[in-house]
Each structure stands twice: as structure tokens, then as C-alpha cells.
Amino acid sequence: MYGLSGGNLEWLSYFPLLRHLDLTGVDLSQATNWFELVSNNLPLLENLSLSLCKLPNPVPPVPPLNSSLSVITSVDLSMNSLSSSILDAFGQMISLVNLNLAYNKFTGSIPNSFANLSRLQSLDLSNNHLKENLDKFLDKLSGSKKSLQILDLGANQLSGTLPNFTRFSSLRELSLYNNQLTGPFPTSFQQVLPHLGALNLHGNRISGMLPDLTVSQSLMFLDLEDNSLNGTIDKSVGQLSRLTHLDISWNSLEDVISEAHFSNLSSLKFLDFSFNSLVFNISSNWIPPFQLDLIRLASCKLGPDFPKWLRNQNNYSELDISGAGISDVVPNWFWDRPPNLVYLNLSYNQMAGLVPDFSLKFSEYPSIDLSSNRFEGQVPRLPSKVMSLNLSKNNFSGSISLICAITDSQLIYLDLSSNQLSGRIPDCWQSFQELNIINLANNTLSGKLPSSLGSLSQLRALQLRDNNLSGELPESLKNCSELIILDLGGNRFTGNIQPWIGTHFTKLIILSLRSNKFYGDVPVAICQLNNIHILDFSQNDLSGKLPRCFDNFSALVHRDDSMAENIGFDYMRLLNFGRNLDFNNFRTYLGNALVQWKGQEREYGNTLGLLKMIDFSCNKLSGEIPKEIASLVELISLNMSTNNFTGKIVEDIGQMKKLDSLDLSANRLSGKIPATLALLNFLSVLNLSNNNLSGKIPLSTQLQSFNASAYSGNPQLCGVPLPNKCPGEEKGTEPPLITTGNEKKIQEEDGDKLITQDCRGGFRASQKATKPNSRHQPLALAMNFEEGPLYFQGCRYKLE
Incomplete structure (x- = not known):
């Protein structure tokens, strides 16, 4: 129904028996009193969906609630940019089972009346501007502690530490991503939530060790990305046999990863251990129990040998093993990749060898990054719909004319810099109308710039430095x-x-x-x-x-x-x-x-x-x-x-x-x-x-x-620092001090020496300062007092 207009909603009065109203995507920007019209005209309404309806702001004043609205079981007002406090009226809908207010601009917290929602099973308040201590926030949901199964409070400004969730015994999905939560997991976390299937704490400041989650054998989705977790990864994570999504990237975890960490993860599809200090100690004949769709192990120590266990992964669409300490020749079997591969990142290693013909080895719109390695030979033939290509900082040589063979290009990003490429820049750029970035710097390309570069109306970066290009700019x-x-x-x-x-x-x-x-x-x-x-x-x-x-x-x-x-x-x-x-x-x-x-x-x-x-x-x-x-x-x-x-x-x-x-x-x-x-x-x-x-x-x-x-x-x-003195200056004398009457002495923190300060005017001195550890002035960067007096912020200091 996208593109339709619902007018002012007064037509609702003709449908008093409506039980289900779904106007998703209908333009209701003219319905200034939409809440009143719904509550007064639809006494039997059970399900209300006004998502993506451009509901007008501010939320209209709420009339005395029609008692018939107590039969409503589901309300969806998501994605409307509503910007007020959350209506107290929702807490009076005592039959409410599902409430979705996500992707608005609601502020404050939920009203105390939410404690009346004893049947509430799903509550989605994500992507708003709610701001409160999380523990106090959850106290207002006390009425639904036995019924609540799905709770999504992600992308708000909730603070405090992770509370005790034992009160919500039926919880199956918990999302608190992108808030301001701190501190470690509570000890109770290891005994609670036996039915938990999804836990998303991405983008907080949670610290400490990973908890033992084996009690949650139902867990299928675990995202702890971008926190402050440290310590090791307990091998018990390998017992979560139903886990499909495991993301602990961008933390400060340090551990040696072995086969035991994956021993029973037969359902795993998404693995992201990127940007931790993890060393993989995997035997060369290990066969993983899973077939992954996405593999992200950037900055994990996988090398120096190329990880042979990847040979048994046949379904992945994304592989990132950048910065993995691999200094091996890439084996031939690796290049025979899964047909659905759309993202390959091998950058920042010391991989070597020839790169084969890529034209038939990727699905549509792939992104390929082989930068900062030791690959050599000609630039390979490329997929016809390659979207992003980075071959920079390798030893590729020869011409770049092969890019002209891309006839159906969606190329956005091209970086061939810092290689040994030569010859002319080809004149076929009219085929690359989506191109945003070209970097061909640090090669030996020669000749004039082709005029077809001017056809790149979307180009935002053109970097051609340090070549042998000549002529006038076209x-x-x-x-x-x-x-x-x-x-x-x-x-x-x-x-x-x-x-x-x-x-x-x-x-x-x-x-x-x-x-x-x-x-x-x-x-x-x-x-x-x-x-x-x-x-x-x-x-x-x-x-x-x-x-x-x-x-x-x-x-x-x-x-x-x-x-x-x-x-x-x-x-x-x-x-x-x-x-x-x-x-x-x-x-x-x-x-x-x-x-x-x-x-x-x-x-x-x-x-x-x-x-x-x-x-x-x-x-x-x-x-x-x-x-x-x-x-x-x-x-x-x-x-x-x-x-x-x-x-x-x-x-x-x-x-x-x-x-x-x-x-x-x-x-x-x-x-x-x-x-x-x-x-x-x-x-x-x-x-x-x-x-x-x-x-x-x-x-x-x-x-x-x-x-x-x-x-x-x-x-x-x-004058100083030149050796020749100015007329009237005697050799060896210091410039006269201009005293201002505020001379004082400062006690040094690291000893009992005194510094005499004489103020001399208005100039602020260099950041090259004096003795360290002074508690009274920001003087400490580096200057030896024995070499003479120091001037700082218009004052002269010297040791007594």
C-alpha cells in the first residue's frame, strides 16, 4: 500500500466492526487526531499496524481511554519518527501481547502503567532516544515478568550494569545492543534464561570475562561485538550445539583457540572473532563440524601456514582473514571458491603466488581485497560485475588494460596502487559510471590521461601520484x-x-x-x-x-x-x-x-x-x-x-x-x-x-x-639563538627581566629544589617545558635546567 494516502482517517467511522487494521506504508500525515479516531470508532479492534505511515508529530493529546481498547492485543507504530514520551495509554491496554514502537524518537522511559501489561510477550522499543538506568527501566515491566519472551531495547541510551534477568523466566530473545551498559556479566547470568535463543549486547562497554553459557542450550544467536571483554574464551562455548551466529569481535580477548572451542558447533553459520588477540592452534587435518556462510577472522593469528581447514568450507559467501600472519603461498585448491562468494579479504598478510582468472569464480557484485601481500604476475581477469577491487601493495606487473574487458560493470572502488604496473591508462572509463574511487598511485604508468575519465560523474577520489604520466590535463x-x-x-x-x-x-x-x-x-x-x-x-x-x-x-x-x-x-x-x-x-x-x-x-x-x-x-x-x-x-x-x-x-x-x-x-x-x-x-x-x-x-x-x-x-x-649579538647587548648577559610583582616559588614534586618564577610580559612560551612532575604548572616536556633559565607563559624559571 506504499504511496497511498489515508487522509484524515475520519472514514474509520464506517467500519465499527473492524478487528484488524493494517495501513502499513499508507501516508497518514494529515491524520492529526489519529489516536482518538482509532479509539473512538473501532471498539472491537484487536490488531493495529500503522508502521511507516508518517504519523504527524507531536503525538496528539490522548483522550480518556475507551474501555473497549482493552481488547487490543497487538500495536505496531514503528518507523514513524514520533518524538514524545511513550503514551501512558499503552499501559492501559491490559490485553496487549505485542507492542512495537521501534525506529521512532521517543524520549525518557516507559510509563509506570506498563506494569499492568501482564500478557505482554513481545516489546520492541529499539532505535529510540530512551534514557534511563536499565535496572529501573525493567522494574516497570514487573507485570510481564512471566510472559515476556522478546525484549528489544537496542540503540537507545540506557545505562548501568547488566541486571539480574531471573525475573523474566520465559525470555527467548534479549537485545540491548548499542546502549551505554558497563561492568561485567553478573554471576547470575550463568544460571538464568534456560530458554534464551538470542542474546545481542553489541556496542556497549561490557567488561570482564565471557560467562559460561552452557546452561542456555537453546542459544542460537550470540553477538557481543564491540565491547570491552577481556580474558580467555571458555571452551564450553563449543557445547552450544544449536548456535548459528557467534560474534565476539572487537574486544580485548586473549586466548589460544583450539578444536575444542568448536567441538559441537554443528549448526554454526556465522563466525566472527575479528580484532582480538587470538591465536589459532588448529591441527592441519582438522575437519570442522560446521559449514559456515560467513567467516570473519581479521587480525586473528592463523599463520604462518595457510589454514588448511578452509578446504572443507564449501558454502561461505564472505571470507575475511586479513592481518592473520599468513606468509605462505596460497594453495591452488583455495582459488576454486564457492560459487556464492561475494566478499573476499586476504589483505595485510604476506601471501604469495599467482592469482588465477577471477572472471568465473565469484557470484554477482563481489568485493575483492588482496592488498598488502606479495602476489605477483598480471592483473587477473575480473568478474564482469565486480563491485570493489583492491590489489594495492603487491607485485603485480604489466598493463591494466584488462579492466576494459569488464563490460557490465558495477565497479565502485578500484585500487591498484603500489605495484609495478606499466603502460598507459586505458581509455574505457565510460563503462564505469558508478565508480567513486580510483587509486593507481605508485606505479610506472605513462602517457596522457584519457579523456574518458571525464565521463565519471560520480568520481570522488582520483589518485595517480608517483607515476610517469605526462601532458596537459584533459x-x-x-x-x-x-x-x-x-x-x-x-x-x-x-x-x-x-x-x-x-x-x-x-x-x-x-x-x-x-x-x-x-x-x-x-x-x-x-x-x-x-x-x-x-x-x-x-x-x-x-x-x-x-x-x-x-x-x-x-x-x-x-x-x-x-x-x-x-x-x-x-x-x-x-x-x-x-x-x-x-x-x-x-x-x-x-x-x-x-x-x-x-x-x-x-x-x-x-x-x-x-x-x-x-x-x-x-x-x-x-x-x-x-x-x-x-x-x-x-x-x-x-x-x-x-x-x-x-x-x-x-x-x-x-x-x-x-x-x-x-x-x-x-x-x-x-x-x-x-x-x-x-x-x-x-x-x-x-x-x-x-x-x-x-x-x-x-x-x-x-x-x-x-x-x-x-x-x-x-x-x-x-639576537638569541644566533651567535651575533644585537647592538647594545653585552656578550654573555641575559635579557633584562620585566618584573610584575608576582614572583613566587614553586615546590617540585620530585625533590626539594625550588624554582624561581619571574614574570616578564605577555608572550606564551614553547611547549618545550621543564622539570617533570610539577603539580602547579604544565611545565613538563623536556628542558635541562642546567642549560639555563626557562621561559614559560611569559615567566622565567630557574633552579635555586
Whole structure:
């Protein structure tokens, strides 16, 4: 009935004998008094289902309850975004057996009247905003302690420890996932719930040991993923013969896993032990008692040999043995995989060998990750409907033209980076309209970019750095307007930087054209990149003046933490096209970039969203450094070195208080160092060398903490830390203290030495601090008092 409209529900008055009303999916957004109309017009109603009906908010005032509603046995109002407290009226429906209020926005708790529900068997309040101590919450269900069989309170904000569930003797399914529960399992947990068939505590902070659950021989579903469990896994888990789903991933369990842990698990279909510290000690001739559908053992120690017991698993659709310490040649029998395989992850091992023809070995829409291994040979033929392919960080060689053989592609993710691939990038990208990510970095690909790349209207990341690509960027590329990451560094691209990069790629967060042969001016249109975090044009042949519009870089001017989230692409969103698969263990793809950071080239991945930098170094740029650059108060790294910049250092540079690295060396800058430079508290890298700066280096711990090389090559510059003193300064004397009358002494925690503090002004000192263990000032990072006095937050400290 989806797409139908139910109007205002006044038509219900024509059906007074209705016992069953199911309007699931009907639009009831106009029915502002729906509850009153139902209760007054349907005295015999037993079953009410208004799920997905767009019921209006807020929930209308509840009239005095019609006593006839006491015959109602089932109510389903799920998925309506209702946002009030849960109605007290539900607690007066004394015949209620099933109540489903899931996927709304109900707040608070359940009313005390729920204690009247002595026949209640199923209660689903999952995915709301309920907030209360779980034990107190359950006290309000005292009336149904003998009848309640299914209780789902998942995805709320319930707190406290796991209570004693012995009062609910008939409970068969218990879901408390994604709440805020803490503490260990109660000791009573080992004796209760003999009829329990499903237990879901996923996504809490439950700690301690796993309980012995052998008393619950009916248990079929056990999900304890993403908690804080530690210790070992009792072998008694292997006696749960009816268990089909076992998930203890993302905990802190440490154990040696043997055949005994699986001895009687003949019904097991889903196994997830990922991301614990588990070592598998399984004999090579072991034959498992189960046939698994999903196998997830990421980061478990399975190697060094390839696990031979997998040869007896013939039905799985998903296999993840990434990071399993396997350093073996993959046996030929493994590649003859089950026909329904849709997800294969062998990444982060040291597996070796040739990869066979994949075109006939997977079902539709597979995802394949063989990255970070030692596979070699040609890129294999691929399934015609491959959805995600990651062969990065291997030893594959030869051409990548085989991807053109994919004629019915649903490809979303392609990563062939860090191999030995050569030849041209093929010109067949018009066949890949769903493609979001291309990473071909760190190969030896050559030639020009094919124009068909411009047909990828959904492309969000294009990473081609460190190849031998050349020529000008094709104008068709401007059609890729969804790009967030564009990394073309380390190639031989040439030509002008086209203005359409700024006008068409307005969603860019990372733009790296470093180490190419681009020439000419930096176009003013670049300033339209409002979301930019990383802008790297270093090591090119750019010339002319920089545009004076840097204050348009909104993400560098204003703090907006949500911007960094755009760098991540959630595999769940990209890969799950409605297939009935659980992609919880798919990792988030984070774009990486090679940047010049603190004088070294570094590749950033997971922390890339936190890095905000501009690098124009090693070009032929001239004129003054635009004063607008001082408005980039969120910038962490600025490198303008090795150019022909003239004029003074921007006077307001002290506004850029998050700067950690500043390099203006090898230019023709003149004048004094601005006093505001001393305000950059977090500065750990500074290079002003080889300019024409003059005068005295401003006094502050920050600027005096750097090595003299940071200021060298400026003949007219003087003062500490340079050896040449400024006129009027006597050799060996310390700068005069400016006393403020608040001198004091501080007792050190680690001894009886005293520190004298003399305050001298307004500058905050470097984070390079003093003796550790001071209880009174945050002074402790590292400086030897014997080398002289310490200046911190405008004060001078020295030992007496």
C-alpha cells in the first residue's frame, strides 16, 4: 500500500466492526487526531499496524481511554519518527501481547502503567532516544515478568550494569545492543534464561570475562561485538550445539583457540572473532563440524601456514582473514571458491603466488581485497560485475588494460596502487559510471590521461601520484564535479593550472599537483575551493604573484569539524546496494596523500582529515606573500620556501595560532621578524633562513627554542639563538627581566629544589617545558635546567 494516502482517517467511522487494521506504508500525515479516531470508532479492534505511515508529530493529546481498547492485543507504530514520551495509554491496554514502537524518537522511559501489561510477550522499543538506568527501566515491566519472551531495547541510551534477568523466566530473545551498559556479566547470568535463543549486547562497554553459557542450550544467536571483554574464551562455548551466529569481535580477548572451542558447533553459520588477540592452534587435518556462510577472522593469528581447514568450507559467501600472519603461498585448491562468494579479504598478510582468472569464480557484485601481500604476475581477469577491487601493495606487473574487458560493470572502488604496473591508462572509463574511487598511485604508468575519465560523474577520489604520466590535463576532467580528493603529484604533467579546477571542483578537500611541470600563474579561481584542507602546488615551475583571495578558503578560516568527515567514504554506503549482507566489518576508505611535512615526505591516511596545509614551495613565485594568508587561522602547516617572494613577513601572522610548521626560507623577504610570530604557541618547526631579514629576533621562549639554523643566512639578523649579538647587548648577559610583582616559588614534586618564577610580559612560551612532575604548572616536556633559565607563559624559571 506504499504511496497511498489515508487522509484524515475520519472514514474509520464506517467500519465499527473492524478487528484488524493494517495501513502499513499508507501516508497518514494529515491524520492529526489519529489516536482518538482509532479509539473512538473501532471498539472491537484487536490488531493495529500503522508502521511507516508518517504519523504527524507531536503525538496528539490522548483522550480518556475507551474501555473497549482493552481488547487490543497487538500495536505496531514503528518507523514513524514520533518524538514524545511513550503514551501512558499503552499501559492501559491490559490485553496487549505485542507492542512495537521501534525506529521512532521517543524520549525518557516507559510509563509506570506498563506494569499492568501482564500478557505482554513481545516489546520492541529499539532505535529510540530512551534514557534511563536499565535496572529501573525493567522494574516497570514487573507485570510481564512471566510472559515476556522478546525484549528489544537496542540503540537507545540506557545505562548501568547488566541486571539480574531471573525475573523474566520465559525470555527467548534479549537485545540491548548499542546502549551505554558497563561492568561485567553478573554471576547470575550463568544460571538464568534456560530458554534464551538470542542474546545481542553489541556496542556497549561490557567488561570482564565471557560467562559460561552452557546452561542456555537453546542459544542460537550470540553477538557481543564491540565491547570491552577481556580474558580467555571458555571452551564450553563449543557445547552450544544449536548456535548459528557467534560474534565476539572487537574486544580485548586473549586466548589460544583450539578444536575444542568448536567441538559441537554443528549448526554454526556465522563466525566472527575479528580484532582480538587470538591465536589459532588448529591441527592441519582438522575437519570442522560446521559449514559456515560467513567467516570473519581479521587480525586473528592463523599463520604462518595457510589454514588448511578452509578446504572443507564449501558454502561461505564472505571470507575475511586479513592481518592473520599468513606468509605462505596460497594453495591452488583455495582459488576454486564457492560459487556464492561475494566478499573476499586476504589483505595485510604476506601471501604469495599467482592469482588465477577471477572472471568465473565469484557470484554477482563481489568485493575483492588482496592488498598488502606479495602476489605477483598480471592483473587477473575480473568478474564482469565486480563491485570493489583492491590489489594495492603487491607485485603485480604489466598493463591494466584488462579492466576494459569488464563490460557490465558495477565497479565502485578500484585500487591498484603500489605495484609495478606499466603502460598507459586505458581509455574505457565510460563503462564505469558508478565508480567513486580510483587509486593507481605508485606505479610506472605513462602517457596522457584519457579523456574518458571525464565521463565519471560520480568520481570522488582520483589518485595517480608517483607515476610517469605526462601532458596537459584533459578538459573533460572538469566534468568530475564530485571530486573530493585529486592527487596528481610526482608525475610529469605540464601546462597551466586550469581555472576550471577551482570553478568545477568546489567539493575538493585535497588537491595535490606537487612535483610536476606545471607553469604560469596560480589562477584566481583556485580561491573558490571553499572546502580545501590540503593545497599542494610545490615543486613546479609556477611564476607570478599569488592571488590575494586566500581568505575565501572557508575550511581554513573557520572551524568546521564536519569537513574532515567528508574525506572518509563509508563502504557500507558505497557497497551495500540492498543486498542482504552484513558489511559491518568493511573498513572506511580514507584517502591518503603524500605531503611535505616538517621537512620530510610523509603519506597520511587515517589522520588526513586533521591535516590542514598549504605548500607552494620550490617554484618561481614572486611579489609579496598575500596578507590575506594570516586569516587562515585553522592552518597547521605553511610552506612558501624556495621562491622569489619579497617584502615583509605578514605582520598579522600571529593570528595563525594553530601553525605547527612554518617555512619561509630561501626567498628575498626583508624587514624585521614580526613580534606577533612569538604568539604561535604550537610552532615546532620554523625556518626563516636565507632571506634578507634584519633586526633583533623577538624575545620569547618560542622563538629562542629553535636552532640557530632556523635564522641563518640573514646577515643583518641578530639576537638569541644566533651567535651575533644585537647592538647594545653585552656578550654573555641575559635579557633584562620585566618584573610584575608576582614572583613566587614553586615546590617540585620530585625533590626539594625550588624554582624561581619571574614574570616578564605577555608572550606564551614553547611547549618545550621543564622539570617533570610539577603539580602547579604544565611545565613538563623536556628542558635541562642546567642549560639555563626557562621561559614559560611569559615567566622565567630557574633552579635555586
